[in-house]
Amino acid sequence: MPLGAKAREADPSATPPADGAQAAFEEFDEFAREAPARDPLRRYNRLMFNFNDKAYFWVFRPLAVGYGKTVPEGVRKSVQRGLNNLEFPVRFLNCGLQGKFRKAGREAGRFTVNTTVGLLGLFDPARSWLHMEPAEEDFGQTLGRYGVGPGWPLVLPFLGQSNVRDGLGMIPDQFLKPGAYVACMKPVAGMNPTELGVGVWCYDKVNYVSLNIGLYESLKKDALDPYTMMRDAYGRMREARIRE
Amino acid sequence: MKKAFAGIALLLGLAGRPARAGDAEDAAALVRDAVEAVLGCLRDADMAPEAKREKIVGIIEPVFDFALMGKLALGERNWTAMSPSEREEFTALFTRRLKDSYLGKIELFTEGEVVYEPPRAAGNKIHVATRVRSKSDDVKVVYKLYRKGAEGWRGYDFEIEGVSMIASYRSQYAEVLSSGTAKDLLARMREQAGGAGR
Numbered sequence A: 001m002p003l004g005a006k007a008r009e010a011d012p013s014a015t016p017p018a019d020g021a022q023a024a025f026e027e028f029d030e031f032a033r034e035a036p037a038r039d040p041l042r043r044y045n046r047l048m049f050n051f052n053d054k055a056y057f058w059v060f061r062p063l064a065v066g067y068g069k070t071v072p073e074g075v076r077k078s079v080q081r082g083l084n085n086l087e088f089p090v091r092f093l094n095c096g097l098q099g100k101f102r103k104a105g106r107e108a109g110r111f112t113v114n115t116t117v118g119l120l121g122l123f124d125p126a127r128s129w130l131h132m133e134p135a136e137e138d139f140g141q142t143l144g145r146y147g148v149g150p151g152w153p154l155v156l157p158f159l160g161q162s163n164v165r166d167g168l169g170m171i172p173d174q175f176l177k178p179g180a181y182v183a184c185m186k187p188v189a190g191m192n193p194t195e196l197g198v199g200v201w202c203y204d205k206v207n208y209v210s211l212n213i214g215l216y217e218s219l220k221k222d223a224l225d226p227y228t229m230m231r232d233a234y235g236r237m238r239e240a241r242i243r244e
Numbered sequence B: 001m002k003k004a005f006a007g008i009a010l011l012l013g014l015a016g017r018p019a020r021a022g023d024a025e026d027a028a029a030l031v032r033d034a035v036e037a038v039l040g041c042l043r044d045a046d047m048a049p050e051a052k053r054e055k056i057v058g059i060i061e062p063v064f065d066f067a068l069m070g071k072l073a074l075g076e077r078n079w080t081a082m083s084p085s086e087r088e089e090f091t092a093l094f095t096r097r098l099k100d101s102y103l104g105k106i107e108l109f110t111e112g113e114v115v116y117e118p119p120r121a122a123g124n125k126i127h128v129a130t131r132v133r134s135k136s137d138d139v140k141v142v143y144k145l146y147r148k149g150a151e152g153w154r155g156y157d158f159e160i161e162g163v164s165m166i167a168s169y170r171s172q173y174a175e176v177l178s179s180g181t182a183k184d185l186l187a188r189m190r191e192q193a194g195g196a197g198r
Helices: A003-009 A023-027 A042-070 A073-086 A088-097 A101-116 A139-145 A164-174 A178-183 A193-211 A215-222 A226-243 B002-011 B021-043 B049-060 B066-074 B076-081 B084-109 B165-179 B182-193
Strands: A153-156 A160-163 B113-116 B120-122 B125-133 B138-147 B153-160
Touching: A023 B066, A042 A073, A042 A153, A042 A193, A042 A226, A073 A101, A073 A178, A073 A193, A088 A101, A088 A139, A139 A164, A139 A226, A153 A164, A153 A226, A160 A164, A160 A226, A178 A193, A215 A226, A215 B084, A226 B165, B021 B049, B021 B084, B021 B113, B021 B120, B021 B125, B021 B138, B021 B153, B049 B084, B066 B076, B066 B084, B066 B153, B066 B165, B076 B165, B084 B165, B084 B182, B153 B165, B165 B182
Parallel strands: none
Antiparallel strands: A153 A160, B113 B125, B120 B125, B125 B138, B138 B153
8 A cells, every 4th residue: 555545544533424425435445355255156055054054943952952951061161172172183283284383382282281180171271270272273274374265155064154175174174083083993882983973073063052052043143144144254254264 | 663654654744643652552441441341231140131231232332333334334335325314224223233233242251251452553443352251162352443533432343253243244235235225225124123123
């Protein structure tokens, strides 16, 4: 931006009254830059969005409400922390792949402290005592960091809003998650390991929903068109995370 | 570096008013006071839910410039295309939408522990980043403020996990207006507000 434009923008007295003309828009041009979203899979995506919406309201939400009534909140929070702790390899590896070695070191520190002092990750002393915040990194962000664009928006069954890049990125990440460890085990007590892996995933999801009842409902209520809103919000959230 | 830049701008007589060191602090204090007041209100177990909502709206009303936010969410082209009476109705519906949306979200965060990061200047705007601890994770909320003349700092947008509220509404409104008229948009918004819409 040329110097003159920058300085003019910096003039607070230029702020017009409430019904003023273009000046207000010029000062807030940060919102004008965005190109409209390209969404060639729109029809499929909407269908899948509605499917996931029904899955939430008919299956996951009722399960989570019932589960939340039986299991105290403290336990549910611990379960989430425990499962999240087991996903440490995903965050660690992707920090490393992005050259974020300090963050990777912090993740390793968190895992060590929380697995031991935090009783297998059921508690998070690394954060509450040592102020070591988790680094939310995944392979989709790693790809984005190396210049891979998001590709078309894509809604995945049960997993929700994504895009081509992040959807593909989930594949390597899944191999580093608890569900995959379980699925690779030898059959235990006649249980199919794959089914058990899916079971772990479902349990994680129900547990998460039980701690966030009302969030999806509230987001959906905000939207004129819930699908478009979720699609765009997802894209922006991911871009913000990649920039971090 | 920033100082040198401001100095040059000032010498050239281009800058109307250089940013003061206290500006960021003023803006941050505005956000912090409002957030803490809202949290205090949420924690008050004796207050009826309706009274609570009313009180919270009273707290956030002077913090945000709702009229400006509505204009920004619509965008220049769509705003100028509207008639004065349409603009008026749009602003009323948008303000109501935003308040409802804020109340709906804030009620999910009754645990309400908020950590404030140091305010950051972005051009002549100030961004105040906060971390809200919900039941299951941390949510990053950034309040974006501008100087509204003598009235001091006012919020014109907030971001939740990098998602700007204005940008989010903007693309939704643009989508409706790309295939319909301002009347269609207002009808959709009225419907969303549930009935009469005022």
